[in-house]
Each structure stands twice: as structure tokens, then as C-alpha cells.
Amino acid sequence: MAFLLQPDIVRYNCTCGSLKPISRIYFCRHCLKIRCGYCVCHEVDSHYCANCLENLPSSEARLKKNRCAACLDCPSCLNTVSTRSTNISTQNPDDPNKTVTRKAYYLACGFCRWTSRDVGLPDQTVATGGWPERENVHAARISSLLEHYKVLALRERQEKERKKFIPRRSYLHFSDKFGLTAMMARKRAGLPTLGGVGIKDETGSIPDIIPSEAVEEVDSLPADIYIKPVDLAQVTTLSQRLAQPEFQPELVSDLFPAHKHLMIKRSQRCRSCEHNVSKPEYNPGSIKFKIQLAAYYHVPEIRIVTCELLRIGQESQLIIRLCNPTQHQTVIQFLPLPSAEEDLEEREKEIEEKKKKQAEKKDAEKTSQGRDDVSILLPSLSRQTSISEDPRPVNVKLTGDVILPSSSVVLPPRDDAAEYDDSGETYHFQDDPKVVMWRKANKAAVKIAVVPLDSATEAGHVLVGFVMKYTYVNTMATLDQKEPQKVDLKVKVFINAGKTVGACT
Amino acid sequence: MPLYEGIGLTEKQAVVIDIGAAYTKFGFAGESGPRCIVRTEIKCPETKQVKKVLNYSSEEELYDLLVEFIHVLYFRHLLVSPKDRRVVIVESLLCPTAFRETLAKVLFRHFEVSSILFVPSHLVSLCTLGVNTALVLDVGYVEAILIPVFEGVPVLHAWQAQPRAAEAVQSSLKASLLNINSEKEDFPESTIEDIKVRTCFVTSLTRATQLEAVDQPPDVVYREGGSEIVHIPGKVRETVYEVLFEQDNDQMSVSTMILDAIIKCPIDMRKPLAENILVIGGTAMAPGFKARLLDELKHLLQQPKYASRLALKTFKFHKPPAKENYVAWLGGAIFGGTDMISTRSLTKEAYVKHSSLPDWADLSYNCREEDKISL
Numbered sequence: 001m002a003f004l005l006q007p008d009i010v011r012y013n014c015t016c017g018s019l020k021p022i023s024r025i026y027f028c029r030h031c032l033k034i035r036c037g038y039c040v041c042h043e044v045d046s047h048y049c050a051n052c053l054e055n056l057p058s059s060e061a062r063l064k065k066n067r068c069a070a071c072l073d074c075p076s077c078l079n080t081v082s083t084r085s086t087n088i089s090t091q092n093p094d095d096p097n098k099t100v101t102r103k104a105y106y107l108a109c110g111f112c113r114w115t116s117r118d119v120g121l122p123d124q125t126v127a128t129g130g131w132p133e134r135e136n137v138h139a140a141r142i143s144s145l146l147e148h149y150k151v152l153a154l155r156e157r158q159e160k161e162r163k164k165f166i167p168r169r170s171y172l173h174f175s176d177k178f179g180l181t182a183m184m185a186r187k188r189a190g191l192p193t194l195g196g197v198g199i200k201d202e203t204g205s206i207p208d209i210i211p212s213e214a215v216e217e218v219d220s221l222p223a224d225i226y227i228k229p230v231d232l233a234q235v236t237t238l239s240q241r242l243a244q245p246e247f248q249p250e251l252v253s254d255l256f257p258a259h260k261h262l263m264i265k266r267s268q269r270c271r272s273c274e275h276n277v278s279k280p281e282y283n284p285g286s287i288k289f290k291i292q293l294a295a296y297y298h299v300p301e302i303r304i305v306t307c308e309l310l311r312i313g314q315e316s317q318l319i320i321r322l323c324n325p326t327q328h329q330t331v332i333q334f335l336p337l338p339s340a341e342e343d344l345e346e347r348e349k350e351i352e353e354k355k356k357k358q359a360e361k362k363d364a365e366k367t368s369q370g371r372d373d374v375s376i377l378l379p380s381l382s383r384q385t386s387i388s389e390d391p392r393p394v395n396v397k398l399t400g401d402v403i404l405p406s407s408s409v410v411l412p413p414r415d416d417a418a419e420y421d422d423s424g425e426t427y428h429f430q431d432d433p434k435v436v437m438w439r440k441a442n443k444a445a446v447k448i449a450v451v452p453l454d455s456a457t458e459a460g461h462v463l464v465g466f467v468m469k470y471t472y473v474n475t476m477a478t479l480d481q482k483e484p485q486k487v488d489l490k491v492k493v494f495i496n497a498g499k500t501v502g503a504c505t
Numbered sequence: 506m507p508l509y510e511g512i513g514l515t516e517k518q519a520v521v522i523d524i525g526a527a528y529t530k531f532g533f534a535g536e537s538g539p540r541c542i543v544r545t546e547i548k549c550p551e552t553k554q555v556k557k558v559l560n561y562s563s564e565e566e567l568y569d570l571l572v573e574f575i576h577v578l579y580f581r582h583l584l585v586s587p588k589d590r591r592v593v594i595v596e597s598l599l600c601p602t603a604f605r606e607t608l609a610k611v612l613f614r615h616f617e618v619s620s621i622l623f624v625p626s627h628l629v630s631l632c633t634l635g636v637n638t639a640l641v642l643d644v645g646y647v648e649a650i651l652i653p654v655f656e657g658v659p660v661l662h663a664w665q666a667q668p669r670a671a672e673a674v675q676s677s678l679k680a681s682l683l684n685i686n687s688e689k690e691d692f693p694e695s696t697i698e699d700i701k702v703r704t705c706f707v708t709s710l711t712r713a714t715q716l717e718a719v720d721q722p723p724d725v726v727y728r729e730g731g732s733e734i735v736h737i738p739g740k741v742r743e744t745v746y747e748v749l750f751e752q753d754n755d756q757m758s759v760s761t762m763i764l765d766a767i768i769k770c771p772i773d774m775r776k777p778l779a780e781n782i783l784v785i786g787g788t789a790m791a792p793g794f795k796a797r798l799l800d801e802l803k804h805l806l807q808q809p810k811y812a813s814r815l816a817l818k819t820f821k822f823h824k825p826p827a828k829e830n831y832v833a834w835l836g837g838a839i840f841g842g843t844d845m846i847s848t849r850s851l852t853k854e855a856y857v858k859h860s861s862l863p864d865w866a867d868l869s870y871n872c873r874e875e876d877k878i879s880l
Contacts, residue, residue, distance in 0.1 A: 041617070042576070043586045062518075066540070066584050138826030142537040142835070145635055145826075146842050153843035160848070212634035214781050214821030221793035225706055226743075229723040235703045242528070246538035248828050264584045389614045 010302050012295065013492035014039060015350070017392035026277040027298040028270040029476050034295055034491060039389070040268040040277055047262045048284035051080050055284050056262065067259035070128060074109035075255035078243055081107045081114070083127055107131070107257055119253055134256055136246045148209045155206070267291075272357065297325050300332055300411065300470050302493060305445055310452050310462050310500045315403065318450045318464075318497055324411035324442040328473035328484075332411060334404035334448075335467040337492060343393065351390050396494060399456040402464040403449035405435040414442045452500050462497040519591035519841050520583060522575075523626065523834040524608075526559050527646035527671060528787065530834035531578050534593055535842030538827065539834050541582040547574040564607050571611045579616070587616035591850060593841035595833050597643070597650060598625045598659065599666065602864065609862050613853055620850035622841060623863075627652040628659055629836030630785055633825045640778040642763060643833065644749075644786040644794075646671040651762045655774050663769035665762040669749045671788045675701060678745040686735055696729055704737055707746040707793035710800040716744060746791060750801055756810070760801035764811050780821040787830035795822060 011019040016039035026035040047061035048054060049068035056064070074081045085105050092098040104123035107116035116131075117123070124130045136142075222228075234252050241248040249255055267279040279291040301323040308316035324330045338346065410429050418441040429439070437445040452462045467490050474485045519534040524545055532539035547570055549556045558574050561567035579587045592612055596605060605623070612618045627641040631654055640653045651665040675697045682692060682700070704725045712719050722739035729735050749759045757765075763782065767775050784795060802820050805811050827835045840846075851863060863870040 038572070041588060042580065043588065044580070044584055047584060061584065136537045139537050141826045142633075142839070145632065146535060146839050148635065149632060149839055150843045153845045153848075157844050157848050209635045211636045212823050212825070214823045216799075216819055216821050218795040218799050218822050220796040221706060221709060225792070226712075226720070226722045230704055230725045232703060232725065232727065237699055238702050241702075242542045245530075245540070245542045245828075245831060248830075261582075262584060264580060266580060 009304060009496050011494045011496075012299070013394055013494065015391060016389065017394055019394065019396065019494060022295055022299065022301055025295040025299075026268065026270075026293050027295040028273060028275065028277050029293055029298070029474070030273045030275045031270060032472065032474060032487060032489060033270075033272075034299065035268075035270055035277055037268070039271065041271050043267050043269060045265045045267040045280060046282050046284070047264055049260055050263045051260055053284045055282060061262055064259075066262045068262060069259070071260035072107060072131065072257040073243075073260050074112060074114050075240060075243065075249075075257055076114040076252070077109060077112040078239070079109060079111045080260060081109045081116075081257055084108045084115075085127065086123075088123070114255075116257065119255055121256070131257065134247065144207070144209050147207050151206045272354065298472070299491060300324055300330060300468065302468070302495070304495065304497070307450070307497050310400075310450065310456075310497060312452045312454060312456060312500055315449045315451050318448045318495070319437060319445050320448060320495070321443055321445045322409060322411060325414055326473065327413050329413050329471075330411050331408050331471045333408040333469040335469055335490070336402075336404065337398075337465050337467060347391050347393070354390075394492070394494075396463060396465075397455065397459065398463055398465055399453050399459045400462040400464040400497065401451040401453060402466055403451070404466055405432070405446060405448065407432045407435050409436060409444055409446055411444055412442050418442070450497050452497075456500050461499055463494060464497060465492060465494040467491070468493050517585075517590045519593055519622075519846055520579075520585070520587075521593040521595065521834060521837045521841050522578070523595035523831070523837060524558070525645055525787075526557075528830065529574075529578070530595075530831050531582060532834065532838065533583070534591075534838050534846065536838055537835070539831050539838075541578075542831065543578070543582065545574070547577065549573075559604075564603055567604065567607050568611060571608060572615050575611060575616065587612075587618055589617065589619045591620045591622070591841075591846055592618045593622045593624060593837050593846065595624055595626045595629060595837035598627065598652060598661070598664075598865065599650060602866075605864075606862050609851075609856065613856050618853070620846075620852045621856075622846055622850040624837050624840055625652075625659065625865075626785075626833035626836070628654055628657075629840045630783060630825070630833050631657075632836040632839040633827060633832055634783065634823050636781060636823070638774075638777045639781040639783045639823060640763065640766065641783045641785065642759075642789075644670050644759065644784065644788040646787070649749075649759050649762065649786070649788075651766050653766055653770055653774070653778050655770070655778065660770055660774070663766045665766050667757060667759065667762055669759050670786070671698075671701075673748045674705075674745055674788065677748045678705065678741065681741045681745070682735065682737065685738060685741070689735070692729075692735075696735075700727055700735075700737060701745065705742045705745050705791070707749075707791050707797045708743045709793065710797060710804060712743070713747060713750070713797075716740070746794070746797075749788075750797065758801075760798055760805055763798075763802060764805055764815065767817070768811075768814055775815070775817065779817045780819060781823060782820060783823045783825065783832075785825070785829050785832040789829045 008019075008021055010021065012022055012025055012034060013019055014025055014036040015033045016036060018036055018038050020036050024036060026040065027033075028035050044058070047056045047058060047066065049056070049071055051071040052068065054068065054070070056068075072081050073079065083105050084107070085103050087101045088104045089099040089101045092100050102125070104125065105127050106121070106123045109115070121131070236249055236252055236255065240255065241250070244256075244258055247254075247256075265280040265282075265284070268277050269275065270277050276291045277293040278289060280286075281288050281290055303321045303323070305319040305321050307318045310316050322332055409431075429436075431439070435446055437447060439445075448466075450462060450464055456462045469488055469490050472487050472489050474487055521530075521532055521534050521539075523530040523539075527545060528542050529545045530539040530542050532541070545559060546555050546557045548554065550569060550573055556570065558567070558570045561570060575587075579585060594605075594608065609621055612621055627643060627650070630641055630643075631637065631639055637657045638655050640651065642649065642651045647670060648666050648668045649670050653660040653663050675694070678701055679692055679697050682697070683689060704727070708716075722743055724739050725737040725742065727735045727737055752758045752761065767778055770778060784798065789795065799820060799822065806815060806817060825832045825835070856862075865871045
């Protein structure tokens with residue numbers, strides 16, 4: 001399957017303008033539009049360790065800095081290290097003449113033969129964990145700097161806010177009228193105003209930090225660098241250093257194992273309707289999905305069966321196979337690609353529609369804000385204004401004309417049992433034999449004529465495009481309609497028919 | 506499950522990104538080190554070739570490359586959803602407008618981040634020291650950029666930039682290795698970088714002045730890909746970094762940049778700047794780099810060109826609480842860990858409303874209120 005779908009022979013045009021094979025696109029059943037990895041919103045769903053397949057909640061993953069508590073990476077070749085056990089004999093503390101053997105555990109890398117004994121890490125008595133953790137030596141200094149700047153920033157913010165509350169001088173003459181003289185007198189005398197209103201100085205004093213002291217001495221070269229031969233096996237490579245950004249050890253003897261970095265499962269969300277188009281199961285061991293709206297299950301699939309030799313300027317036959325993956329009968333029609341102006345118009349319509357939707361969303365937000373103030377208190381709860389990318393024009397150059405069949409093709413629904421049914425199939429479709437070559441279950445082979453253009457020689461392949469119009473039965477129940485609805489959908493398809501003959505000359 | 510995260514009571518942790526010409530530093534605000542330092546390159550979605558993000562030919566291409574690259578950063582390295590999360594971007598003051606605008610567009614439109622805070626890398630590097638005045642020299646991959654900062658204000662007219670950084674070192678190393686190993690046709694950039702990092706060093710000033718006379722350091726046999734042997738003579742190991750310090754026809758080098766910048770500053774600033782030098786950037790991690798720089802500065806002060814104009818006696822260097830290659834990132838992480846992120850960020854709403862990005866070079870953003878009226 002991967003072989004059939006991976007090469008970019010038949011590409012579908014996503015709503016965002018990119019061209020992808022059918023295995024790489026989604027079909028949002030709520031907006032009835034094609035989406036792809038580029039135009040959906042990716043979200044982190046669950047964290048897991050790729051080695052021990054343990055699932056971590058995101059809060060815990062954040063606490064552990066996205067690293068697995070149990071698994072460790074080799075600092076030398078960055079593969080996972082395994083724990084090895086050996087028997088070591090030590091003297092019995094009670095009876096010096098006897099020795100006892102006990103198990104000791106050390107880490108070893110099966111790929112590069114690095115062991116924790118190489119760097120002098122003591123063996124552990126337990127098989128799991130207990131390995132010494134390294135701390136950034138500057139951590140305390142950095143956190144005191146952070147505290148200092150936090151208070152400074154808070155103070156600046158408060159001063160800014162205080163400025164807003166300074167009464168304008170021109171109103172001072174009202175003070176007598178409203179009995180504010182006492183307050184003004186206090187203010188003039190420099191005393192604090194009475195009452196707890198206003199802004200109090202909550203910040204307190206700025207925590208003192210010792211500013212860094214510049215020194216005249218700098219790290220000089222080691223004296224023996226001009227005579228000591230370099231043993232490259234003892235010097236770490238750049239990737240080994242950058243794997244531990246805070247330490248960046250320069251010598252192999254300073255390499256310590258690091259906890260394994262976690263991986264994530266992602267869910268994809270349609271940006272316009274905010275429904276999931278793909279959501280994996282939480283269990284890291286499972287490769288199944290809770291939601292998987294892949295286009296492969298909804299949009300008719302096109303594959304090339306055969307193609308006659310392509311000669312520039314001559315008509316040749318291209319046979320494609322259509323397959324209906326849905327549970328409903330579909331009618332497929334072929335239309336020529338819209339002209340550039342029509343295309344532009346369509347895209348503008350799309351952008352307009354998006355804007356309208358956003359305006360609606362904003363209105364809805366405003367009314368909800370009037371109702372309760374939760375969004376003001378907790379800004380992260382209210383939905384933020386969403387601006388997304390506008391669809392782009394398709395960026396391909398056609399190198400062939402296509403003569404499309406005028407009649408439509410009806411495809412029966414998918415029936416998994418039909419695959420095993422060898423009995424003579426009878427179809428009641430009034431097929432035009434000039435269009436439909438053969439039929440089998442939910443598939444049909446259709447003839448199309450291709451005329452390569454002169455530009456095909458230069459491009460090296462013949463690229464043709466057309467619009468496929470298909471009927472889709474929308475079974476998504478919404479508030480307005482409960483019944484399944486039949487809709488006509490269009491998708492632009494681009495086929496790479498291959499090289500032309502005699503183009504080499 | 507993601508439901509618990511930031512249910513409004515605590516704000517989601519902001520991310521800090523420092524996109525360098527060679528390496529990108531990426532992590533969370535308020536942490537003591539980046540989560541990852543990765544090469545700024547990505548497989549191009551069309552040609553399927555690994556491509557440096559900054560080698561773009563058009564803004565559209567840059568847009569696509571950035572989408573792919575930042576997607577990997579979020580979902581492979583940081584493992585958080587970018588949506589509705591704040592971003593701190595550590596950028597150079599000399600960053601091209603086209604790049605920062607495309608980056609903002611990618612983050613706001615494609616990743617739907619809630620706000621972006623641009624911070625100048627030279628200025629925030631001071632946050633890692635707790636001082637307000639320093640002369641910051643950033644020796645990165647493409648160029649060395651120097652901007653003095655005095656009492657928290659970058660002294661822009663004294664800025665210096667020279668294409669003397671890792672790229673220059675690597676091309677000189679490649680040229681001399683190809684010269685010696687004549688049977689080789691080309692070395693991949695990663696091999697050259699590996700040789701540079703593992704075997705080369707910055708020699709002292711006294712040896713550099715008499716390179717022909719001194720005994721060479723030992724040669725190294727490097728096994729490329731484990732099998733092919735490349736001979737690296739000791740002389741090459743010692744001399745590749747000389748491109749940074751050799752004065753060119755304009756009598757410029759990394760060390761003269763510092764003195765030239767100090768001369769451009771008012772006389773009262775000169776002493777504090779000379780006594781607060783901060784060197785950042787990955788190339789500054791080369792063994793012996795700072796020692797050589799200090800020696801060069803002292804030596805240059807004796808030269809007639811500077812002796813008559815500068816009355817400085819001492820140069821002092823700061824030691825930041827981080828490795829040089831992520832000092833600017835750490836500054837951004839400290840700055841982004843404070844309230845500044847909510848008061849100074851460019852929010853999505855403001856971006857949509859004005860559809861432009863505030864920039865220091867733009868007078869409509871960067872002038873005082875009273876001047877604005879006269880404008």
C-alpha cells in the first residue's frame with residue numbers, strides 16, 4: 001500500500017493550496033473540506049517514553065523536563081543504554097575471612113560499548129534508578145537573577161499603572177468644594193494618604209543581587225597544548241556536547257548518561273470548525289485512533305492503471321481506476337480545471353467566508369462576555385481571535401491537455417464481502433463503453449485521453465489536471481438537520497502521467 | 506492530559522527562541538538552560554534536501570522553511586502546543602526586516618501564538634550578569650557583532666560588525682586541508698566543523714607573531730567517517746583561528762572592533778566599557794580565544810594608532826553563568842521569565858490591528874511622545 005500511495009503520481013489539491021497524495025490528506029466531515037498536515041492545527045496529545053512505552057500526564061512530563069524517569073541515553077552515541085548486572089565479591093563485615101557475593105548494576109551501551117564504569121560512576125545495588133543527577137552549577141545564581149528582575153519588572157509595571165491614576169491638576173480647585181482639603185494637605189506634606197484604596201507598594205524591597213564582577217584574568221590555554229598529542233577518542237564531538245546544552249562536556253571522561261527524551265502523540269484539529277480530524281488513543285502501545293478522518297475513507301481514490309506511450313502533441317489513452325470508499329453510492333463527474341480568474345475568485349470567496357465566520361465568532365464572544373466576566377478574569381478561558389493563513393494558489397505547471405469523458409460514472413457503495421464474492425457480477429448501470437472499461441464491486445476503470453504539450457520535454461514529465469466532482473452523503477447530524485444529506489463536492493486532481501517518448505533527443 | 510495545563514490560573518510557560526545562523530537555541534522562559542541546541546537547518550518540503558533556514562532565496566521560501574523548522578522544534582524538542590502560548594524571540598539588532606516579519610507571520614498565522622516579545626540579544630545578555638553597562642561582542646557563525654550597552658541603553662552609533670566568525674575559520678581550515686590532502690576533492694561542512702571543534706585552538710599572541718620559528722604542535726590523524734584518513738598538521742591546528750585576529754587592508758580585526766567601538770563612545774563611557782567586556786557566541790568557546798583577545802587588546806594599546814587616542818589601562822572580562830553559545834538565550838529566558846512578557850509583548854490583536862511589526866529603526870515606534878506630535 002505504501003508503495004502504491006507514496007509516490008506523488010496522483011495528487012489532490014487541499015483547500016489550503018498544497019498538493020498531496022490521498023494518503024496524506026484529511027477530510028473534515030464537519031466542513032466537508034479537504035485538509036492536510038499543513039493547514040490543520042497540531043496539538044500535543046500525550047507524552048510517552050519511546051523505550052519503556054510509559055504514558056506520562058503532561059503536568060508530570062513538564063515537571064520532569066520531558067524526560068523519562070527510568071530510561072537513560074548513552075552520552076556517547078545517544079542510543080538507549082541498558083542496565084547490566086555482575087556479581088562482585090566483597091568481604092563479609094562480620095567474618096573477614098569469608099567473602100559474600102552480591103549483585104552490582106552498571107549501565108552499558110550495546111552500540112558503542114560505553115559503560116558507566118568508563119566515567120567512574122559507582123555501581124548501583126538496585127537495578128532501577130539511583131543514578132546520580134547532575135545539577136547546573138549556575139542554577140542558584142540564575143534563579144537569584146531571575147528573582148531580582150522579576151521584582152524590577154513588577155515595579156515598573158506598577159509605576160506605569162500608578163501614572164494612570166494621577167489626578168489632573170486642573171481639577172484641584174474642586175478639592176475645597178468636596179472637602180478634600182485634608183487629604184490634599186497630607187499629600188502636600190508628603191504623608192501617605194489615608195485609607196487603603198489606591199495602590200500600595202506591595203513589591204517590598206528589590207532582592208539584592210551581587211552584580212557580576214569583571215576580572216582581568218581569563219582562561220588561558222593549557223600549557224601543554226603545544227606539545228601534548230591529541231587523542232581524538234578522548235575529545236567529545238559537537239553533537240555529544242550539544243546533547244547536554246547546560247554542561248557541554250569537552251572530554252569523554254565528563255560524559256554522563258542523560259534521561260531519555262519523551263515523545264508525543266499528536267492530535268490534529270481543523271482550524272475552521274475546531275473539530276478533530278485525527279486523534280490517537282492515549283495508550284502509547286496502541287497504533288489506533290479515536291478519530292481518524294483520513295480522506296482515504298471519504299474521497300474517491302484515483303489510481304493509474306495503464307497509460308499509452310506519450311508523444312508530444314498526440315492523443316494517448318490513460319486508464320485510471322476510481323474507487324468509492326464510502327458506504328453510499330457516489331456519482332463522479334469530470335470537469336476541466338477552472339481558469340486563473342475563476343480560481344482567484346474562488347479563493348477570494350473562501351477568504352471572505354473565513355472572515356465572516358470569524359466575525360460571527362467575535363460577536364458570539366462579545367455576547368458571552370456581557371453575560372459573565374469569566375473571560376476577563378481568566379483570559380485563557382476565552383477564545384482568542386483567530387487569524388489563519390489564507391489559501392494559496394496551486395503552484396504547478398501543467399504540461400499536458402486532457403480530454404475528459406462527458407458522461408458521469410456511478411460507483412456502488414463499498415462492500416467488504418464483495419471482495420470474496422466470485423459469482424458473476426451483474427451491474428445495472430448504463431455505462432458508456434467508451435468511458436468505462438470494466439467494473440468490479442465499488443471500483444471502475446475509466447478512460448481519459450492525454451495530449452502532452454511541448455513544455456513536457458523540458459519538465460521531463462506530463463502533468464495533467466482536472467476537477468473531480470463527486471456526490472458525498474453527509475451523515476453528520478447537526479442541530480439543523482438530522483437526516484443524511486447528499487452534497488456535490490469538488491476536488492482538483494493532478495496526475496503525473498509519466499515521461500514522453502522520444503523526449504531524449 | 507492537556508486539559509490541566511494552564512487552566513487560566515497559571516499562565517502557560519513562554520518559550521524562548523534564539524535563531525542563529527548555525528545553531529538555534531530553544532527552551533522555556535525562566536529556565537537555566539535551553540532544552541535543545543540544534544542546527545538551523547531543515548529538510549526542504551519540495552526538494553527533500555537538507556537546507557539551512559537562513560539560506561533562503563525568497564520570503565515565500567523562508568516562510569515554508571520556517572514553518573517546517575519551528576514545527577520540528579515544538580513537536581520534537583519542546584513537546585508543547587504552540588497555540589496560545591507566548592514567544593520570546595532573541596534577535597540581533599541588525600536582523601533583516603524581511604526575516605523578522607516573516608518569522609512573526611509564521612508564528613502568528615501558522616502557529617497561532619498569543620504574543621511575541623522581540624528582545625535584542627546584546628542587551629538581554631546583560632541580564633545574565635546583573636549589570637547595566639557592558640561592551641558585548643557576539644562572535645557567532647557568519648559575523649562578529651559588537652554593540653556597547655551603557656546603563657541599559659545600546660550605544661548604536663558605536664556598533665561594529667565584521668565577517669570574522671566561525672564561517673571564516675571553517676573556510677580557511679577547509680582550504681588548508683584541501684591543500685594538504687590533495688587526493689580529497691571536498692570536505693563536508695560537518696567534518697570541517699568537527700575538526701575545528703576537536704583539534705584546533707587559538708594560539709597565543711607571542712607565538713602568532715613568529716609562527717614560522719616555533720615548534721609545531723603535534724599532528725593529528727583524523728578518521729573521516731571512521732575509515733578515510735585525513736592528516737591535520739599541527740600548524741593548521743594552530744593557525745586556523747588567525748583569520749579572526751589578522752588585520753585586513755582596513756586594519757580591522759576582532760580585537761580592533763573593541764577599541765574602535767570604545768573610541769566612538771563618549772569619553773565618560775570608555776573606562777566602564779573597557780572594564781566590562783562580555784564575549785558571547787559559539788566561536789568564543791574556542792580554547793584560548795579570550796586570552797588571545799586580551800593580549801591583542803593590550804598589544805594594540807601600545808600601537809601609535811590607539812596609544813594617542815585611548816588612555817585605558819585595564820580590560821576586564823565578565824564570566825556569564827552559562828556557556829558562551831547560549832548566553833543570549835539565557836538573557837532572553839530571564840527577561841521572558843518576568844512580568845515584562847505581559848507588558849511589552851506584541852499581542853496577536855495588536856498585530857492584526859496594525860498588521861506591522863514594531864522595529865527600532867522605524868520612527869513611528871521609536872521616538873519620544875513629544876517628538877511624535879511634531880512628526
